[in-house]
Amino acid sequence: MNSRSKYKTKQREILLGYFETNPGVHVTAGDICEFFRSSGILIGQSTIYRNLESLVDEGIINKYNIDRNSPACFEYVRPDSHEDVETCFHCKCEKCGKLIHLHCDELDEMQAHLMKEHSFRLDPMRTVFYGLCEQCM
């Protein structure tokens, strides 16, 4: 569970560079494997999975479990936007599968309400709103 890297390896640097050049983008472990493979960069898939776990533990990237039976999504956390990500919500369209990022004061209030009135500490990282997007409605 709690894994942090102690060595600075070439593979880790490459992976980190990939995220830094793709901020705000959701990618799966498979996407990353495929990208490196097609780029002629050889990094084993287990190395990718292990480094992803480390980066999540270190708070450098976030992991979202959008859906069972679809792979986990990873997203780079910009150093200067630490608070934003904490309060970012995700909406998943049940029809087209589109993932929408929401950052909204009203949702923050809703979260505070759940905490105060219902004694429930919502975890935005784990919670996904399911429904229909504008196009599919």
Added chain:
Amino acid sequence: MNSRSKYKTKQREILLGYFETNPGVHVTAGDICEFFRSSGILIGQSTIYRNLESLVDEGIINKYNIDRNSPACFEYVRPDSHEDVETCFHCKCEKCGKLIHLHCDELDEMQAHLMKEHSFRLDPMRTVFYGLCEQCM
């Protein structure tokens, strides 16, 4: 995706009976398979999965994706709580697994807000709020 049963089969009735005698309980597909196997009732696992999908589509049971890498949970929806369920939100404690039913005006407002401001039609049946309950906090 959208599968609804057209025939009334013995297997479907048995599965439905299982849920009706276990209201409010969370079970996995594996649990159900194991239960029938140990009861000497032969129902193929694919039949169970396919019927579960149908029952979810028909709104007779709910499916919760508690965690990746742990199987999906299914729960019977009592007929007499149908209206409630439509506007009822679910909070799932990530630690103790407790499922809390919430019916609250503020959440209704939040839902209306998502619709009006973000053009997203939230589906309360499919959406589960993850976080920590009072005891586990």
Added chain:
DNA sequence: TTGCGTGCAAAGGTTTTGCATGGCA
């Protein structure tokens, strides 16, 4: 040199699918 990180392959567990058979209407 020490021990962590890597790569490969294989395992793990849940869910889906192909196909022939059986059963409902």
Added chain:
DNA sequence: TGCCATGCAAAACCTTTGCACGCAA
């Protein structure tokens, strides 16, 4: 009779793990 549902087995899928080798410090 015409489909749909079932059961079996195998595949698909994402992710984790075992192990020997390589590399960082």
